[in-house]
Amino acid sequence: MHDGDPHIHVDAKLLGGVAVRERLAATFGLVADLPASVTTGCDRRVPLAMTSVHPEKVTCLACRQFAHRGHLKLADQLDDLGRLPGSPLTGGQTADAAARHRDFARRFA
Numbered sequence: 001m002h003d004g005d006p007h008i009h010v011d012a013k014l015l016g017g018v019a020v021r022e023r024l025a026a027t028f029g030l031v032a033d034l035p036a037s038v039t040t041g042c043d044r045r046v047p048l049a050m051t052s053v054h055p056e057k058v059t060c061l062a063c064r065q066f067a068h069r070g071h072l073k074l075a076d077q078l079d080d081l082g083r084l085p086g087s088p089l090t091g092g093q094t095a096d097a098a099a100r101h102r103d104f105a106r107r108f109a
Contacts, residue, residue, distance in 0.1 A: 009040035010063040011051045014070045041066025055107035064108045071105035074098075 037047050042062035058064050075098040081087055082094030089097075 005044065005046065005050070007050070007060040007063075008057050009042060009044065009046055009051045009060045010053070010058055010067045011048075012039045012041050012043070012066070014041075014067065014074070041070070055104060058108070068105045068108040071101040071108065075101035075105065 035048060037045050038051060039045055040051065040060070040063055042060055052058055055064070055067070058067065078094045078098040078101065082089060082091040082098075087094070
């Protein structure tokens, strides 16, 4: 599973698992158990402790590229969401969130 890989990776779910966990904790004060290992952006299976959502900590180049592309895609999706009629979020809210993801993408580049 880990095979001595010294790099810090990105979870292939990008922020999905982290965001869901934080939302559950904020809403209910409860969270599910974390998985022992995850699939990474470079398609390896590593212990969760060998991953990070912080660009400055990720040392695997393939995972950095994966996260860069992923954050740009999320930013574009947020821009689209802000323009939809009846969107639950305002254009300003989605623009702010998209800008944060573009900043993450820049930091992963």
